[in-house]
Amino acid sequence: MNDNLAIEARGLTKRFADLLAVDSLNLDVPKGRIYGFLGPNGSGKSTSIRMLCGLLTPSSGNAIVLGTKIPGDTSELKPQIGYMTQRFSLFGDLSVLENLQFMAQIYSFPKAQRAPRIDELLERYKLVEQRKQLAGTMSGGQRQRLALACAVLHRPALLLLDEPTSAVDPQSRRDFWANLFRLADAGTTILVSTHYMDEAERCHRIAILDHGAKVADGTPQQLREQTGMHVIEVQAEEPYAAQKAIAKLPEVASVTQLGIRLRVLIPEAIEDPLARVAAALAADKVSAEPVLSTPSLEDVFVAATLPGRDKAA
Amino acid sequence: MISVSRIMAILKKEVRQLRRDRLTFGMIVGIPVGQLLLFGYAINTDVRDLRTAVSDQAASHLSRQYVAEIEQTQISKIVGYVDSADKLEDQLRRGVISIGIYIPADFDRRVLSAERAAVHVLVDGTDPTIFGVASQLRQLPITFDTTRSRTVTSNVEVRTFYNPERRTPVNIVPGLMGVILTMSMILFTAVAIVRERERGNLELLINTPVSSTELMVGKVIPYIVIGLLQLALILLLGNFLFDVPVRGSVPELYAASTLFIGANLALGLLISSAVKTQFQAMQITVFILIPSILLSGFMFPFDGMPPFAQGIGEVLPITHFIRLTRGIMLRDAQLFELWPDVLALAVFTLLAMIAAGLRFNKRLD
Numbered sequence: 303m304n305d306n307l308a309i310e311a312r313g314l315t316k317r318f319a320d321l322l323a324v325d326s327l328n329l330d331v332p333k334g335r336i337y338g339f340l341g342p343n344g345s346g347k348s349t350s351i352r353m354l355c356g357l358l359t360p361s362s363g364n365a366i367v368l369g370t371k372i373p374g375d376t377s378e379l380k381p382q383i384g385y386m387t388q389r390f391s392l393f394g395d396l397s398v399l400e401n402l403q404f405m406a407q408i409y410s411f412p413k414a415q416r417a418p419r420i421d422e423l424l425e426r427y428k429l430v431e432q433r434k435q436l437a438g439t440m441s442g443g444q445r446q447r448l449a450l451a452c453a454v455l456h457r458p459a460l461l462l463l464d465e466p467t468s469a470v471d472p473q474s475r476r477d478f479w480a481n482l483f484r485l486a487d488a489g490t491t492i493l494v495s496t497h498y499m500d501e502a503e504r505c506h507r508i509a510i511l512d513h514g515a516k517v518a519d520g521t522p523q524q525l526r527e528q529t530g531m532h533v534i535e536v537q538a539e540e541p542y543a544a545q546k547a548i549a550k551l552p553e554v555a556s557v558t559q560l561g562i563r564l565r566v567l568i569p570e571a572i573e574d575p576l577a578r579v580a581a582a583l584a585a586d587k588v589s590a591e592p593v594l595s596t597p598s599l600e601d602v603f604v605a606a607t608l609p610g611r612d613k614a615a
Numbered sequence: 616m617i618s619v620s621r622i623m624a625i626l627k628k629e630v631r632q633l634r635r636d637r638l639t640f641g642m643i644v645g646i647p648v649g650q651l652l653l654f655g656y657a658i659n660t661d662v663r664d665l666r667t668a669v670s671d672q673a674a675s676h677l678s679r680q681y682v683a684e685i686e687q688t689q690i691s692k693i694v695g696y697v698d699s700a701d702k703l704e705d706q707l708r709r710g711v712i713s714i715g716i717y718i719p720a721d722f723d724r725r726v727l728s729a730e731r732a733a734v735h736v737l738v739d740g741t742d743p744t745i746f747g748v749a750s751q752l753r754q755l756p757i758t759f760d761t762t763r764s765r766t767v768t769s770n771v772e773v774r775t776f777y778n779p780e781r782r783t784p785v786n787i788v789p790g791l792m793g794v795i796l797t798m799s800m801i802l803f804t805a806v807a808i809v810r811e812r813e814r815g816n817l818e819l820l821i822n823t824p825v826s827s828t829e830l831m832v833g834k835v836i837p838y839i840v841i842g843l844l845q846l847a848l849i850l851l852l853g854n855f856l857f858d859v860p861v862r863g864s865v866p867e868l869y870a871a872s873t874l875f876i877g878a879n880l881a882l883g884l885l886i887s888s889a890v891k892t893q894f895q896a897m898q899i900t901v902f903i904l905i906p907s908i909l910l911s912g913f914m915f916p917f918d919g920m921p922p923f924a925q926g927i928g929e930v931l932p933i934t935h936f937i938r939l940t941r942g943i944m945l946r947d948a949q950l951f952e953l954w955p956d957v958l959a960l961a962v963f964t965l966l967a968m969i970a971a972g973l974r975f976n977k978r979l980d
Contacts, residue, residue: 355822377824385822391815395635396628407624408823436635 308333308460308491309354313363316349316514323349325514326363331493331507336486338505339495340603346514347495348388351462354493355383368460381409384453388464390445394438398429398448401437402455409456423451427481443474450481454490461485463494467501479504499599510606518606525602529567531555532575533597536564536583538590547586548579556604565595567605617832621825625833629807633837639803647795647845651788651852665745665918667691667714670703673722681734685716690748692918703737707776709952710942713739713918714749732772740778741945742786744916749773777862777945784857789940790913792849793875793933796842797907798900800876803838804883805896813892827972835880842876843869863943867950871939874960878932881967888974907933935959 309331316324324346331337339347352358354367356376365372370379392401402423406416424430427447432440437448446466453461463482467475479501486492486506494505502508503522510518510525518525538544541564545557548566553575555567568575579592597605633639667685671678685691691714697703703715715737719725725733738749753771778785811817820830846869853859861868886899908914910928917928928934935956942948950957 357818357821377826380822380824383822385819387815387818389815389818391819393628393632393816394814395632400628400631404624404628405823407627408621408820408825410618410620410824 306332307366309337309365309367309493311354311363311365314350314353314360314365315362316346316353316358317361322514324353324360327511327516329365329509329516329519331491333491334486334489335506336482336492336494336504338502338508339493339511340497340499340502340508341495341511342497342607344513345511347511348464349514350511351464351493351495355385355462356380381456382459384456384458384461386449386453386461386463386466388468390437390449390469392437392445392449392452395436397434397436398424398440399433401448401452405452405455411456419455423455427451442469443471443477446470446474446478450478454485459489459491461490461492461494463492465495465497467496467498475501499603502603503599510603512607518602522599522602525606526597526599529597529602529605530570531567531597531601531605532570532572533595533601534566534568534575534579534592535595536566536579536590536592537562538564538588540588540590543586544583544588544590547582547588550586551578551582553578555608558600558604565598565601565604566592567601567608617826617829618824621829622833622836625825625830626836629834629837639806642799643841643845644848646799647849648852650795650798651791651849651856664692665690665713665748665916666694666711667716668695668697668703668706668712669693669716669718670697670700671718672720673718675723677726678718678722681718681722682716685752688752690751691716700735700737704776707737707739708942708946708948710739710938710946710948713742713745713916714752716752734771736771736773738773738775739946740775741789741941742912742916743778745918746775746778784853785859785945786941787913788849788853788857788859789944790911790937791853792846792872792940793911793936794904794908794913795845795849796872796876796936797879797933798904799845800838800842800879801883801886801903802897802900803841804835804880805886805890805900806893807834807838808884808887809890809893809896812887831884831971835884838880838883839873839876842879843872846872859944861944862947863949868940868943871936871943871950871957871960874957874964875932875936875939878936878960878964878967881964881971882932884971885967885974888971903931907931910934912937929959932960932963935963 307330309329311327311329314324314327327350339350341347349358353360353372354365356372356379359373367379368382370376393404396404399420402420406420411419424433427450429444429447429451432444437445440448446469450466467478470478482492482494496502505522507521508525509516520528536544536548541559541562545559545564548554548557548564553568553572555569558565566579576592576594583590583592669682671682682693686693694712697706700717703717706712707715717735717737722733725731736749736752738746740746750773753773850861886896890896890899906927910920910924911931911934912928913933917925917934920928938956939953942953943950
């Protein structure tokens with residue numbers, strides 16, 4: 303076990319009847335970092351997180367989380383983990399204050415420090431005015447702040463956040479990430495799953511999951527450099543016609559439309575990609591301007607999740 | 616390690632949520648009051664094979680023939696012979712028999728002289744239906760032989776025990792306690808846990824240091840208290856409105872009720888571990904409630920049911936509870952005298968708890 307790792311998973315696999323939800327996942331999450339799980343719905347993000355906190359028993363493989371072996375007795379691990387579920391899972395018919403008090407009792411937080419700690423959290427997560435409000439009547443952003451406050455109340459070493467921002471507006475998301483950076487700065491390890499590219503970009507390191515398998519792993523910078531694809535951006539008056547023309551090329555791996563722009567991915571092994579695209583456009587008499595571009599994280603994601611692609615090591 | 620403070624945390628949360636859930640809060644009072652007022656009359660039906668014990672002091676040819684004829688009516692099923700009238704009363708109180716037949720030593724002479732009652736029939740009047748049926752024994756002729764037949768209608772004396780006025784509420788209320796507690800206890804616990812799963816609360820709780828035992832105990836305790844409050848409400852209303860007595864010991868009645876509440880809560884937990892939605896929990900509760908009303912002896916005398924229905928009845932906790940409440944409230948029986956039903960309830964509770972615990976643990980996976 304590497305002392306600098308909060309999570310070390312080897313061959314973690316979960317099978318539900320016929321469905322292979324997570325396929326031999328290897329994962330190294332360094333301490334004090336924000337690690338992102340990026341992947342479409344059903345790619346195994348939630349299942350992986352649930353296995354890592356001992357909620358699900360892996361079908362095979364194992365992990366060491368904060369020194370606790372998984373599968374195994376996780377009673378030592380639970381007090382060290384803060385968990386935020388995908389759905390709001392606090393008690394809608396309890397007030398903000400009652401929810402926080404409940405969590406403090408459940409985690410056996412020292413009695414004398416409960417009140418000051420709760421006041422600190424209400425202040426920090428801007429819930430002072432809502433303290434008496436029932437959690438079920440609050441907005442998405444407020445609920446999310448409450449959920450985070452409850453998850454960090456007992457000062458966990460590891461925060462597991464399962465799509466925490468899926469139900470909140472962009473401003474709330476920005477504030478939320480500011481809070482995550484502050485927590486990571488203070489030494490908390492954070493594993494967060496998302497399907498937002500801009501959120502993935504903020505992580506220290508990300509893993510891309512697709513159909514239960516990890517297809518890419520690295521810093522956002524590394525991943526952008528290692529797509530194995532040429533990226534060509536095509537600006538066209540008639541993007542649909544341009545897309546049809548380019549799709550005729552057998553070597554094109556993917557064409558994605560963004561407004562009047564197209565992002566074309568062509569494997570690195572192909573030479574002269576720009577000329578090929580230009581030729582295809584000319585053949586169909588589509589007027590468009592192809593230029594070589596650098597991969598964005600979205601391109602990385604598209605390249606990594608292409609059908610038929612081999613799994614990354 | 617089970618932590619009392621964590622159990623208290625769950626308990627406090629549960630009470631707070633309950634206070635804000637007006638519908639459930641209303642049902643705590645609404646179910647007992649509504650049902651008590653609704654159930655006015657029991658449904659009477661033909662009954663056969665009432666458990667009967669005989670104390671035949673005469674032991675004559677005539678008395679044996681008389682007992683044989685009683686058995687042939689199919690009203691009675693002789694389950695035992697005892698040697699004194701006291702023992703008949705004792706068995707009646709324990710609920711072992713519904714009818715006791717006492718034949719005095721001078722039976723033959725009394726039949727011939729027709730001056731005094733030749734036979735005493737002791738009837739458990741806690742169930743008016745039984746009394747009605749037992750009265751038919753009065754019409755049974757006693758014959759010496761085939762040539763000289765003689766009816767001794769007037770010579771059979773029927774005495775009702777425990778409910779001489781034969782009022783239906785006296786029979787209904789103790790049983791109704793069972794029905795109300797079955798309905799509310801199973802439903803409340805099953806729904807309380809399933810709701811938590813439906814709303815995602817459980818996923819959060821499982822990730823905290825709370826153990827499943829702490830969670831179950833903390834959630835169940837408020838409902839035990841609610842059950843006991845409902846019980847008090849039914850007893851008070853039953854007494855004020857219908858003049859239903861509690862002849863036995865109130866603490867023993869509460870002890871029996873606590874055990875029964877425990878059995879229902881365990882069943883509720885078991886249901887909650889097997890279903891996914893609150894709606895399914897309600898369906899299963901109704902599925903259990905209907906036989907609880909029909910096959911427990913609440914509505915129809917247990918003895919009158921065919922064996923397979925009795926078999927189902929024996930499995931239901933309410934059947935045993937009704938025997939206990941009728942015994943304690945109406946017949947002044949003591950809990951230890953009714954031990955088979957206490958044992959049955961205890962075994963049921965234990966098994967249901969174990970099954971729920973096992974399933975609940977699995978559900979964490």
